[in-house]
Amino acid sequence: MAYWSWGNPRAGHVVVCVHGLSRQGRDFDVVAQAMVQRAGDAVRVVCPDVVGRGRSDWLRDPQGYAVPTYVGDMLAMLGQLHQEAPVTDLSWLGTSMGGLVGLGVAGTPGLPLPAPVRRLVLNDVGPTIQWQAIQRIGEYLGKTGRFETVQQAADAMWQISTSFGPHTPEQWLALSGPMVKPHPEGGLTLHYDPAIAVPLRALTKEAAEQGQAAVWALYDAVTARTLLLRGAHSDLLSRDTALEMTGRGPRATLIEFMGVGHAPTLVAPDQVDATATFLLAP
Template sequence: MIEPRLKYVPCPGPAAARAPSSGAHRMAFWDWGGAAEPAAAGHVIVCVHGLSRQGRDFDTLARALAGQARVICPDVAGRGHSDWLADPAGYQIPQYAADMVALLAQLHAESPIHTLDWVGTSMGGLIGLVLAGQAGLPLPAPVRRLVLNDVGPALEPQALQRIGQYLGVAAHYSSPEQAADALWKDSQGFGPHTPKQWLQLSRPMLRPVPQGGFVLHYDPAIAVPFRAVTPQLAAAGEQLLWQLYDQVTARVLLLRGAQSDLLSPQTAQAMQQRGPRARLVQFDGVGHAPTLVDPAQVAVVQRFLLGEGGAGEP
């Protein structure tokens, strides 16, 4: 079975920071290797996870894509194997987007990128939207195809409130199995999974602690800026995200759990009618967000990225 390599990229702190210790950090990423076909070696697919998740969420999808592209799955700052930020205020989309620019520059220096695709679940989709919606960013190639997994410019307040109830809450687990059971209580929107599938998704969510047992893999402080968002800030952020969406030139595939509480039917419809006019695919029996483990979900993404003209098609 194909396994990825864990690598790191140095990332700068906020542009306003002057001291090296005030924000510089390392971001971890999982590299699934180059494409089997030499002609596709410059095709990179970046897969970015949701708010409290990590890069191993994409193992199933990455294995399906890795033979035809270089698949990269970052652990966003504060999650997984990445550094925790000294200032929790940095746990926001602008810093994450800057980290991805640094990642792409390192990848391009290693092996030139001629085709760049993006798969983003929830927060990862918003990061992709920021990159794809700004033509002046120093990307090695423009984002060609963008998969937004159950996310759009408008986020439903009740879903954000639900997420805020468990985000950053400290917990200790005696075993991965106990942790998986606990995590399922907050994750039933992901839709049906076999016990084996759910345990595989849950194991990378944990890190062992010296006193024994496990805690969640992320810095609890990622909840600080999340909980500081006021209705006014949310409204301003939504307006900016719609502006960015309207500027996207990539082809867009919008995935939605039919029972999603984060991406409303109204927002999904608007995304089909404006800007890049996303193609919508909905999955029944799933809320927020599809995990891209089910073969039917994987096939939809695989066809969009690889099966409609291949990596050479603009």
């Protein structure tokens, strides 16, 4: 598993940033740089490419593309980081799937963490996920395509990503560059293993609903201070679920961003400020 590292590699405060289902660790470039600018040598920001994505290897068995696998990978990564330099203060920022991985890490007692998760940011995700959003994502997931240029790929990705909210052409191109890699037959293709779609396609509405109780149990076990970010027009995290999350478990603080659906990209200044301020708080 590859990861991107920002800031002081010896800093005791480590912020782990984990991306969404079909994304990769460079999604956090802007917010990572903002945290380093604010905290200087006091922070290290680590942004993994979850297995099957970005620079990380692909799995032989697609059924391994699941949250328990990712939690195990994160524990291994944290163990390695702790060997390199002691991790004394651990924070977590997870967008969509990365938030579910964060719940697995922060909400499972007895895991061999180098330090407890003290601050948890869940970006547009909760224990109850709207089925229509799963269906929408399933319509495009696994179709990695072939493109002549990064701009062509960026334009194609924008067609399925307008819910991310307003972006300048420059911002969207910066987000899109790391999303492609060379295609074996020339041109470019999306960065991820198409087989990450296999478990999602096998998921039924009944199975998804049955899994919600387990995720709520993880959420209720979280002891970290928790910030919940939500796109005001999100089709994945309903407002009812978000409000329920403010009243149980770690009683998350909720911030909603107008004009945004699923999911805020943490590029806009207000999104960056809210996230960085929370994650760097004493």
